[in-house]
Amino acid sequence: MTHQTDHSELIGFQTSFDLRPDAVFRPSDSDDVIAAVRHAADRKLSVAVEATGHGRPGPVTGGVLVSTKGMDRVTVDPDARTVRVQAGVRWGQVVAAAAPYGLAPLNGSAPSVGAVSYTLGGGLGILAREFGYAADHVRWLDVVTADGHMHHAVPGSELYWALLGGGHRLGVVTELEIGLVPVRTLYGGSLAFDGREVEPAAVLRAYEAWTRTVPDGLTSSFAAVPYPDLPALPPHLRGRYVVSVRVAYTGDDGDQLVAPLRKTGPVLADSLREMPYAESHTIHSDPDFPHTYYGDSAVLSELDAADAGGELLRLTGPDTGAMVVVQVNHLGGALARPAGNSVPWRDGRFLVRLLTMGEREKARALLDPAFEVLAPRTLGRAVNFAFGAGDRGEGLYDPGTRKRLAGVKSTYDPANLFGDGYGVSA
Structure with missing residues (x-):
């Protein structure tokens, strides 16, 4: 060491x-x-x-x-459809290890994200509406708690329940075993529109209405990004306000399901296709380089796309003079099913994530008014998408979950060696 x-x-x-x-x-x-x-x-x-x-x-x-970067062992059991991952493993490693067996993990959109930390926060993945949160598929976890002892947490135990959803401040998870799903290929990609040619709010309204028609197995998100005019960007993105819908689906009727969205307006780019699961990171094409950002999230009971949605886009669009990334994830489906862990807000219908660059106070001055617009429909916030906003513990858990987490915290870390757990104190 x-x-x-x-x-x-x-x-x-x-x-x-x-x-x-x-x-x-x-x-x-x-x-x-x-x-x-x-x-x-x-x-x-x-x-x-x-x-x-x-x-x-x-x-x-x-x-x-x-x-934990040096703890990067990945072990796939193709017969059991499970994978064991150490604390420093990134999702790209797991995708590559599972693919030869026709299996896939419940990873997120960026292959460079840590698999364990992502799962401890719930894990909202590419195929989340079909299979649920990554946390719902964990078989066991090994964790070193504040007393310096190793614990093997299994379903039914309080420590297992608390780690999966609230485990960021309960100890150091050294390894976990999680289920894989039999997915070799999927239908996925994005439909992009020029936000100066098609009204962004109209795309959001069309998207919200469309989500009411799709099967539970289809996972999607809406995004709006005002790109700066920089030479480092691809020519088709420079200086554009790009509004897009991203889709991931394992069914065989993807083209038919997406057809209504293609009628929204002139399409700037269309990458929807059948693809190997190993290429699923191209659906979102998240940045793969370190950079400065700050962001937060809101889990909504509903999205009032006609009023609040339009105001949200106005407050975050190119007229602000800043690059604010808006992402709206469609929840529900398997995400709404109860599970033996502490992942909250399962009754949410949408997750709104806002992210911008720059110093925290300036970023909050820009983003907080947008979240205020969403407040009447906001259930809470998501731990995995509190990018720099982890000092604001309110809203991350419902009162019952928070109280139960505090009880587990008082048992395993009464001196708060690992901090106050995003507002959950011992």
């Missing part, structure tokens, strides 16, 4: 916030994690854990950082 005080492990995908711990541990196995946690506990130092740095809640000063 590497124990250091320099900053070589501190560069994460989200570069908005500095990590300045007193010490950095880079474990190579579970014994190293135990040693790191005991080191921190003996010195009464706080512990932060990071694999890839995609969803940093904010800056970290002092304490111990456990960087």
